Structure formats: structure tokens, C-alpha cells
Amino acid sequence: MEVLGRRDILNIDRALGLYRVLDEDGNPVAGEPSLPDKLLLDMYTYMVRARILDGWLLKLQRMGRVALHAPNKGQEAAAVGATLALKREDWLFPSYRELGALLVRGMTEEEILDRALTTIDDPLKGSDFAIYGHRKYNIVPAPVPVANQIPHAVGAALAAKIMGDKIVTMTFFGDGSTSRGDFHTGLNFAGVFKAPVVFVNQNNQWAISVPLKRQTASPTIAIKGVAYGVPGIRVDGNDVIAVYTVAMEAVERARSGEGPTLIEAVTYRLGPHTTADDPTRYRVEEEVREWERKEPLRRMRRYLISRGLLTEEEDKALWSEWEKRIEETVVKVLEKPPLPPEVVLEDVYEEPPWNLREQMRELRDSIRLLKELGVELE
């Protein structure tokens, strides 16, 4: 029988298996990973920062200060591990659940909170909730319609290739996104043109209330890459070292001109889909508890302690340091003034056409009258 395709590259076993460095309790499954101590500690620190910030965003939403938040809890390893494989000049096309990725790229807690609270310093000027991005860090703000960013990451990667830049693009998306046309068209395009892009699927098992088995009959998501000529690698998404390791391989592959890779990071959304969701309506508590045991921070903490890179005391100190720093940032950001109302009509076009100039006058007149009437604007 003649076999078409490169079995060595399109390694089906890797798309159907599950790559792990640490087991669920943080014990190395096949020898000590040979990564620098500082990198291992950085991985953990980024995850701690993301976890604390996530908690604050949830709290600020409950306080009525943030319109909506998509909780990250339980998915920190995929975001942090994958993004750490990028270089500064690379581009990131996130979804709305990757706080850790933003931090790794250099975005500060203050910039993220400015965004969420739409303060005067909001880099995206109050455009939408739950999305983050910043040109300074080559992070293109996510569209809320899921999967839309996948073809953008492919296009940017092709543009870089055309312009002779040796950069890589990386995009994140969830398991629900793999049912959309953007996923199909993006992977197909990337495969055809060998675009230097890394697709990171955060398979967190649930698309709001719809479980993975209702998204696809495929045994894994990673295997879907194979039909596009895109190698798929399935990895334990709660094992930050494993995610980093496969992401490094994929990024290097892309940078050396060998084309795209689809990484399926198997993880679990411990919280609700968003602050507007109630997961008790569709999933059982036992399932959540089981995944809580497998969550990424606990695992990495146990590993770092067993390797002698962290003590219980140092861990406590790390948490309290970041809790304090982030709380201080929250206090600072809460005191900032809001965005001016004019942002509503700005940045639609490079220069406002006549209709927007007229509507700006209407907006300003209406604000004067609303103030006179004593109507609350927020």
C-alpha cells in the first residue's frame, strides 16, 4: 500500500497521545527536565501573578467595576508555557482567557486593570470587555467572536514571511472555536503556505455549557491538524513545563521555515465561562474537584519544592508579595478617572467623516443636557 504524507512530520501518535513532563502530583515522568532554574521559577511566578490578577478581576466584576470577566483559573499553564517560547519581536493573537500570556509578553497588571476598568489609561479606549492587547508588546486585541483571530495570525505570519522578517505568530483559541470555519480556513491556509504560526488550542473541555464531545467526534483536537498537513501535538495543558517544551519545538519549527504546528493543550476551566455564567447548571461538582487536584499551580509548586528551587516559606512570600503588589495596583487604578466620553466616536476611521463629526456635536450637546437633568452617565 502506498502511503501519502510524511509520517515522520505528521506524527499521528503525538496527536493522539498526551505529552507530559510532570505527572499530576508534580513528579517528573521521564527524568528531570533540563531547563534553567530561573525559567522554572519564572513559569511559576507568572502563573501566580495570573491567578491573583484573575481573582481580582472576578472581585472587581462582583463590585460592579468591571463589566465582564472570563475567569482563567486552572488554565494558567497553557497561556504562560506557550507564550514563554516566543521572542519579543514575535506576535501574539490571544483569545479572552490568557492573562498569563499577556504578563509573559510584558504587559503589566496596571495596563491590564486599566483595560478592564476602562480608565483614562485604557490602551483600548473602552472598546469592549474581556479583551486585552497592546501594540507595545505585539499583542493584537482579541475579537470576542471566537476563532476570528486564527486567520489573522496566519495572515500576519505570511506577511512576515513576505517581508523577510524571521518572526513567529502565536494564537490561542478554545475547543469551541475548533467547530468554526475560521479554524478550518486558518489551518488550511497555514498548511498550504507553511506559515510561521503556532496554533494553541486551550481545550478546557467546555464551550460555555457544551462539552467537548458535542464539538467534535474526533478523538483529539490535535489530530485535526494532520489533515491540513499541520503536525498536531497533544500536551497536558496543566503541565507548564510540557507546554513550554512543545511550544519551543513549534516556534523553532515555524522560525526555521518548516511551517505551522497545532498544539492541543488539555486543560480545564475551573471557573464559570464568564462572570455571567453559572456552571452548576451543566456540570457536576465531582468533575470540577477532580480537575482541581490536577490544576497547574499545585503541580508546579510541588515540583519546584521537590527539586529544591522553592521552600514552603518562599512560596508563601512569593504569593504575599504579589498579592500586595497587585492590590496596590488595584487601589491605584480604581482611583483613576474614566475615559472621556469622546472615545465613543473616535478611532472608527483615521479621520472622522462628516457623519461622525456631526454625531460628536450631538454627543457633546446631549452630555450638557444630561448633566443639567442630573442623569447618571455610568
Place this chain on the structure above:
Amino acid sequence: MPVMNMVQALNQALREEMARDPRVVVLGEDVGRRGGVFLVTEGLIDEFGEMRVIDTPLTEMGIIGVAIGMALYGLRPVAEIQFIDFVYEAFDQIVSNMAKIRYRSGGMYSVPMVLRSPCCGGIRGGMHHSQSPEAYFMHTAGLITVMPSTPYDAKGLLKASIRSNDPVIFLEPKSVYRTIKEEVPDRDYTVPLGKARLVREGSDVTIVTWGAMVYQSLEAAKLVEERHGWSVEVIDLRTLFPFDRDAIVESLEKTERLVIVHEAPKTVGPGAEIAAYIAENHIELLRGPIARVTGFDTPFPLAHEKLYMPNIARIYMALKKVMQY
């Protein structure tokens, strides 16, 4: 000065812009060796190579989604949709991303790209090769929508669109592609976006139109002049959004009567916005009701397309109604 049809003029515009700016790339289905099904991109692949003239997989969503990513990174893609009737697969990318990324990013990112596509009826193209969907794009904040009616304008408007820092939907009335020829300068020039063209001067009634309907309107204008001695002014809008309101108002100050002619269906069609603009802001200029002559509120039919589209008789009837009010 060379005489060209619209296809040749568009081809020259692309060639000149690609030579002028290495960031300009062309992508779409069959745009390479085939030169596009209407040959608008003919020969570009030989001159600029496969890296800049890209034959894509058959996916409008992919073409537009990928072009958006290219524009974000710094290229100036010109994405061809083979027939605008196939654009709907890309609608989410156009409406949610192409139009909104500047706003979503607080002005940090922009999408300087052109979506160009043959549109409109008149070639017996049937339901899915004849549509005029400009209203969808005019309705979407963040987009500029353009439709040339002559080879000269096609070249100048396409060049201006490629240089625009905002995304442009560039619709090409395919029935005009090879039927109208005129002198087109062999050199660099642009036609500014947002400016209409006075096609025919008149003093009794104004027709605002665009695309292939400019020619139907001119025929009807001639007919009413012959039959009734009424003098018809014809304005080719060229940029449909943001449209040249000053040109319309200036004309109405003279004629005090307005007829709008377009191929797109009537209900919530592009003419509704123009009529509403005049009614809201310049009702005092009008002597009587505004008339619209449009495609009927049906899917575009294969049979009897000349009856479906505004034709000399329907435009004549509207002119007469407005003049005799």
C-alpha cells in the same frame, strides 16, 4: 493618451501601486496564472512573483481573514473576491474585524486593505453572480465603500483606496468592465475618496446614481429632455460611504428635485440613506417627494434581468412623476 476599458485601467492601477509600494500584495482565487476570472490581475504574477500575487485556497473567509492579518502586520493587501455574491462567507471577518479593529484597539492597530470584487447585474449572471450588496458595507462603521463607473475613475479610485489607511470595499460593476472605453492617463494619479462626479449638468431634476446605473440614467435623461424638454443633472456618487453630501446639496439647490437610482433592492437600500439625509437636513430644498428607482425587493433573477434592474423606462417614469408632482 491610451484608450482603456475598466479591466485594463484596474490592472494598470494594481501594477503601478505594486511597483510603487512593496507592501502592496494581491491575493484571491485564480488571481495568479489565470489573472482573475475577468483578467483584472492578468500578468501581475509574472512581474511581481508568487510571493506578492497569491493564489489562495477557495475560501472567502480565509482570503479576508488572512488579508486582515497581513494588513495588521504592515502589508497593504488587495484581496479579490471573485464575485461579490460569494462574500457572505467572509461577512463575520469583514463586519467583526476588518471594520472594527481600529476601534477595538483604540486606534493602535488599523487594517489598510482593499476588498475588491466584481458586482452588480447586466451580464445574465443569475442570482449568485449579479448582486449589489453595497448597503451592508455602507451600514458598517469603519468601512469605506467605493464603486467606479468609468475606466478613468476606476484607476484613480483604486489607487486612492490602496493608499487609504482605512479598509475599503471596492465594487466593480462588471457590466461596465469591457463596454466603456475612454482615455486613461498612463501615469500616476488618484481620484479622491468621498468626492462625487458631475456627469451631466441640468437644472430641473437631479439623479444621484453610481456604477452601471450612470449609463441608464444618462439615457433616461436624454429621453425626458427630448420628450418634455426637462433638464436632468446626473451625479455619479463614486464613493458610496462617506458619500459626497455637498455635491448632492449643491445640485438640489439648483434643481429642487431628487431621483436616486441604484441596482440594489429598495428596502433599506443605499438610496434610503441618501433620501433620509436630504429629508433630515435639507427638506426646504425640495419641491416634492424624492423618488427611488432600484432593483426590486427580490433575489436577483436570471430571467428578465433587464426588467429587474432599473432601466430607461423605470427611470423615465420616476423622473416624470417627480417633475409632474
